[in-house]
Amino acid sequence: MKIIHLSDIHIHSEPILEHNPIERFSLALEHIKNNHVNADMLIITGDITHQGDVVSYKKFDEIFTKANLPNHLNPKLLIGNHDDREIFKNFFSTTPTDKNGFVQYDIEIKNKRFLFLDTIEANSHAGHYCGKRQLWLQEKLEESLEKKQHVYIFMHHNPFPLVQLKSDLIGLVDRDQFRSIINNFSNIIKHIFFGHQHITVSGNYLGIPFSSPRSINHPLVPNFSNEYRLGSANTDPSYNIVLLNDDSLIIHNEDFLKTNINWFETTTPGSL
Numbered sequence: 547m548k549i550i551h552l553s554d555i556h557i558h559s560e561p562i563l564e565h566n567p568i569e570r571f572s573l574a575l576e577h578i579k580n581n582h583v584n585a586d587m588l589i590i591t592g593d594i595t596h597q598g599d600v601v602s603y604k605k606f607d608e609i610f611t612k613a614n615l616p617n618h619l620n621p622k623l624l625i626g627n628h629d630d631r632e633i634f635k636n637f638f639s640t641t642p643t644d645k646n647g648f649v650q651y652d653i654e655i656k657n658k659r660f661l662f663l664d665t666i667e668a669n670s671h672a673g674h675y676c677g678k679r680q681l682w683l684q685e686k687l688e689e690s691l692e693k694k695q696h697v698y699i700f701m702h703h704n705p706f707p708l709v710q711l712k713s714d715l716i717g718l719v720d721r722d723q724f725r726s727i728i729n730n731f732s733n734i735i736k737h738i739f740f741g742h743q744h745i746t747v748s749g750n751y752l753g754i755p756f757s758s759p760r761s762i763n764h765p766l767v768p769n770f771s772n773e774y775r776l777g778s779a780n781t782d783p784s785y786n787i788v789l790l791n792d793d794s795l796i797i798h799n800e801d802f803l804k805t806n807i808n809w810f811e812t813t814t815p816g817s818l
C-alpha cells in the first residue's frame with residue numbers, strides 16, 4: 547500500500563513568507579501526477595487554508611480539480627488551526643464527521659484502520675482534544691483491538707512536545723489525556739502521522755513510531771531553544787510517501803520542487 551501524506555498547504559491569496567501557496571500546491575500535485583498516481587490514498591493533515599475562508603477552500607478545490615488526478619486520489623482531509631470547522635464542513639459536505647460534528651472519521655481497509663482526528667478549537671493555534679473526541683478515539687481503538695486491526699492515526703497537531711514543552715506552545719494542550727488513551731493501545735497503533743510544525747520529524751512516542759512532513763508552502767526549522775519561537779530558512783517544501791508493507795512501514799520525503807533529476811545508469815551496480 548502506498549499513501550501520500552501532504553500537510554499545511556495554507557492556501558491564501560497573498561504570499562506567506564515570500565512563498566506563493568497556490569503555485570506550490572499546484573507544483574506538488576503536478577509532482578504527484580508525474581510520480582505517484584499508483585498510490586492508494588492521498589491524505590492532507592490540515593491547515594488546508596491560511597485563514598479558513600470560503601474563497602480559499604474554493605481555490606483549493608479549483609487547483610485540485612485542475613490537476614486532474616485519478617478519482618482514487620481524491621484527498622482525505624483533516625482540519626488544522628488555520629482552518630474553520632464550520633466553513634470547512636459547509637464547503638466539503640461529503641467529508642464525514644462524528645456524531646458531535648467534529649471532523650473525525652475512519653476508513654477500514656482489510657486488517658487496517660485509518661483514523662482521522664479533529665484537534666482544533668476556534669481562536670487557538672494550539673491543539674485541543676476534548677472529552678467527546680477522546681471518547682470517539684477510545685471507542686474506535688477498542689473496536690480495532692476486538693477486530694485485531696492495525697491502526698494508523700492521522701492528526702494535525704503534534705500530540706507531544708517535539709523538543710520541550712516550554713518551546714512548543716502550539717502542540718496539543720490535552721496531551722496527557724491523549725497519552726493515556728493511546729498508551730493502552732500501543733500494541734495496535736502502528737504509526738502516528740501529523741503536520742502543523744512545518745518540519746520534517748520522526749521518531750517514536752510510547753513505542754509508537756511517528757512522522758511529519760514539512761509544509762507544502764513554508765517550511766520552518768526545528769526550535770531547540772528554551773522558548774517559543776518560529777524560524778524559516780528558505781528550506782525546500784516537501785510531502786511524504788508512505789510505503790506500507792506486511793512487515794515494514796517506510797517513509798520517503800519528496801522534495802517536489804526538485805524535478806530535474808539525473809537518473810544515471812552504471813553497468814556495474816554499486817560502482818559509485
Ligand SMILES: [Fe+2]
Pocket residue numbers: 554556593626628742743744761
Ligand atoms: Fe500550518
Ligand SMILES: [Fe+2]
Pocket residue numbers: 593626627628702741742743
Ligand atoms: Fe497548524
